[in-house]
Amino acid sequence: MNEGKAPVDDGLGTLEPGTRQRGQLRSRAADITWTALCVVLALWAVWSAVGVVRDGTAWAYSAVAWVLLAAALALRALAVRRRTSL
DSSP: OOTTSOOOOOTTOOOOTTSHHHHHHHHHHHHHHHHHHHHHHHHHHHHHHHHHHHTSSOHHHHHHHHHHHHHHHHHHHHHHHHHHHO
């Protein structure tokens, strides 16, 4: 045995177009983006719902926030389902 040489670890490899790592990077970036969008929309929806309870005039903002949150979650579920079926 040659104990003088350490095993070489290439790490992630190159991120050249067409590599497996590039596809994983794109997928991970999309996951982070969708998560951030859903969190921001959820915070806006809850904040506007609290505004409706306090004031009563912010109902339009609350309705828009909940509709956008539902649409974003539906599109996210569709994207996950489409990605796993490929």
